[in-house]
Amino acid sequence: MKLEHINVKEAVRYMGMGNNKPDERTALLIDECEKELLKVIEPKFVYRVFDIAHKENGVEVIGTPLFLGGNDIRRHLEGCSKCVLFAATISSGVDRKLRAYEAEDMAKAMIADCLASAAVEQVCDIVDNTVKEKLSGYNQTWRFSPGYGDLPISVQRVFLDVLNAQKFIGLNATENNILTPRKSVTAIIGLSENEISKGRRGCACCNMRKVCQFRKRGDHCGF
Numbered sequence: 001m002k003l004e005h006i007n008v009k010e011a012v013r014y015m016g017m018g019n020n021k022p023d024e025r026t027a028l029l030i031d032e033c034e035k036e037l038l039k040v041i042e043p044k045f046v047y048r049v050f051d052i053a054h055k056e057n058g059v060e061v062i063g064t065p066l067f068l069g070g071n072d073i074r075r076h077l078e079g080c081s082k083c084v085l086f087a088a089t090i091s092s093g094v095d096r097k098l099r100a101y102e103a104e105d106m107a108k109a110m111i112a113d114c115l116a117s118a119a120v121e122q123v124c125d126i127v128d129n130t131v132k133e134k135l136s137g138y139n140q141t142w143r144f145s146p147g148y149g150d151l152p153i154s155v156q157r158v159f160l161d162v163l164n165a166q167k168f169i170g171l172n173a174t175e176n177n178i179l180t181p182r183k184s185v186t187a188i189i190g191l192s193e194n195e196i197s198k199g200r201r202g203c204a205c206c207n208m209r210k211v212c213q214f215r216k217r218g219d220h221c222g223f
Contacts, residue, residue: 001043001044001126002041002043003038003041003043003090003119003122003123004038005034005038006034006037006038006115006118006119006122007118007119007121007122008030008034008115008118010118010121011030011111011114011115011117011118012030012114014114014117014118015110015111015114026111029107029108029111030111030115032108033101033108033111033112033115034115036097036112037094037097037112037115037116037119040091040093040094040096040097041090041091041093041094041116041119042090042091042093043088043089043090043091043119043122043123043126044088044089044090044091044123044168044169044170044171045086045087045088045089045123045124045126045127045169046086046087046163046164046165046168046169047084047085047086047087047127047130047131047163048084048085048086048162048163049082049083049084049135049191050062050063050064050082050083050084050085051063051081051082052077052080052081052082052083054074054077054078055067055074057069057070057071057074058070058073058074059073059074059077059083061083061085061162064158064162065158065161065162066085066155066158066159066162067155068151068155068188069150069151069152069155070149070150070151070152071149071150072144072148072149072150072151073144073148073149073150073151073188076141076144076188076190077141077188077190079190079192079194079196079197080141080190080191080192080196081191081192081193082138082190082191083188083189083190083191084131084135084140084188084189084190084191085159085162085163085186085187085188086124086127086131086143086163086186086187086189087159087160087163087165087169087171087184087185087186087187088120088123088124088126088127088169088184088185088186088187089120089123089169089170089171089179089181089183089184089185090116090119090120090123090181090183090184091170091181092170092180092181094116094119094181094183095180095181095182095183097112098112098113098116098182098183116183117183119183120183120184120185121185123185124143124185124187127143127187128140128143128189131189135191137193138191138192138193139191139192139193139194139195139196140189140190140191140192140196141189141190141191141192141196142189143187143188143189144187144188144189144190145185145186145187145188146159146177146186153177154177156173156177156179156186157173157177159186160172160173160186165186171184
């Protein structure tokens with residue numbers, strides 16, 4: 001799998017420009033950083049499907065040591081009999097490139113970071129579409145990640161172990177539950193044989209809402 005381009009429009013939004021068009025100098029830097037990142041991006045993902053059991057304080061992922069605690073994930077998976085656990089990354093080469101930019105040029109570092117964030121979201125969209133294709137008999141929820149709402153980010157390491165993500169895509173988590181490579185995502189997609197009502201999304205479900213730079217600008221991250 002290879003990314004042929006990065007969603008620049010989304011990256012520009014991450015930069016805080018909203019729907020405004022970048023000036024000529026910024027546009028040139030975006031183009032340069034995109035070309036450099038595409039040389040080192042290696043999109044990878046792994047996913048598995050599990051039966052789940054709904055509990056009063058969360059959701060049990062059957063056959064694994066993973067328990068998804070909290071009311072938000074319980075509501076998110078309401079009506080679902082199964083879930084998809086997945087992990088996605090765009091490689092450690094991107095981390096090295098971002099560190100190099102940080103040491104040399106902070107303007108490029110900021111732009112490249114936003115482009116890399118947009119790129120990993122593109123990989124997540126590929127996972128979404130793959131699940132839809134492979135499991136077309138099910139309706140699926142939007143993806144919900146550790147750290148959203150009251151689902152603790154402390155499940156991260158067990159989550160990765162269940163997927164054997166270190167072996168399959170080289171993804172690990174630190175003792176502080178930070179994913180490495182850093183431009184990576186873990187998420188849960190609920191699967192139901194019945195129609196799924198649209199769940200509530202937005203700032204109320206996010207544990208970053210109090211410090212979110214998007215909200216400070218009056219913008220929205222897309223979640």
